[in-house]
Amino acid sequence: MKKITSLLSIMALTAVFSTSALAQQSASASAPTSTTIVAPIGITKTTSMTFGSFATGGAGTLVMTSAAVRSATGGVKLTTITGSPTAAEFSVTGQASYGYDITLPASLTLTTTATGTVNTMIVNTFTSSLTNSKGTLGTDGTNSFTVGATLNVLASQVVGTYTNADGFAVTVNYN
Known part of the structure; x- marks a missing residue:
């Protein structure tokens, strides 16, 4: 009986110490962290859009x-x-x-006050020389594209000369 009691005591102590030993074990890992700052993206107008001159005998469009x-x-x-008609660049x-x-x-909207009152024409359906409005900067960090549109003429x-001095905005973002 003494052997059984001693054996049980040894087993109990072994269980306590092995649980304590397992509870005290831990592991860790580290993850290096970094970031890269890239050149800011920018856009400038190279050439303004000019539809040129035309005559009108009724409603239509100039593309x-x-x-x-x-x-x-x-x-x-x-x-x-x-x-001098030109696409915008x-x-x-x-x-x-x-x-x-x-x-x-x-x-x-383009406007004129040639007759003393404000008259307007709408420009819409803007298109670019980029496929799906996506471009890639070259190895020198530059690229260019052109933009066209449709001028809607009323009957x-x-x-007169129609203008929009503020022009139209094109936004560019990294993708």
Whole structure:
């Protein structure tokens, strides 16, 4: 009986010490941490958009593609004296080889006061030379793209020079 009691005591002590030993064991790991600051993305206008001159015999549109090609529909007639039509061009700068997205405006209003009252035309359907509005900066951290749009002409559009001095905003973000 003494052997059994001694054996039970030894087993009880072993259980207590092994539980204490396991409870005192721990493990840890470390994770290095870092970050990279990249060049800020920027955009500047290189060339303004100019639809050029045209005549109107009724409602229609004048389309300026991002490749600076003009076409007309409806009562809009392109003239041979064009007024130097150009698509808008923008230059993007930032971190070399990074991708970016652009956001084009929905519409823009051009105005004239040639007759003493305010007359307007709407520019919309903006398009860019970028596929799906996505570009990639070159190894020198630069890239450029062009923007075209559609000028909507009313049947009763007043003759004059229509402008929007504030222009239209194009937003660029890293993707």
